[in-house]
Amino acid sequence: MSIIENKFRDNVIITSADKFMNWARLSSLWPITFGIACCAIEMMATAASRYDQDRLGVLPRPSPRQSDLMIVAGTVTFKMASRIKRLYEQMPDPKYVIAMGCCATSGGPYWKHGYHVMKGVDQVVPVDVYVPGCPPRPESLLEGFIKLQEKIRRESIATTQAA
């Protein structure tokens, strides 16, 4: 949370600053990639030359401290959940999460009998965009990036970040 959040109402200065800040944020999303099962293969394909996610300004980073986006791609076991939360807490604000695939969004094929699987990563970190599929194709993840960019475009530095 920034020091000016919820201190001002919309005015010409805040609105102009919003446009600039949002443009900068949505044009340079740096994800810490969290590939924990088969969905990670499609996430890697999205970053490769054929789908070229770089053209959206999405550049993978190796450290949570350099990242403002977490892509959770795969099955979230109870054992892994605490690691996901810890990495999320190490990311600086503002930060965003994409849940990629039905495992990360709801437990997927493990929803009924997966005693070891969380029924959605949103039980441990706030999710901004859900990308459905088992696994989602790279086009779906690209659409998820675009949805997140649309969400960031509506944010204001003067109000609390939308969950």
Ligand code: SF4
């Ligand atoms: S959603 Fe499907 S492809 Fe993705 S991690 Fe789960 S089982 Fe694998």
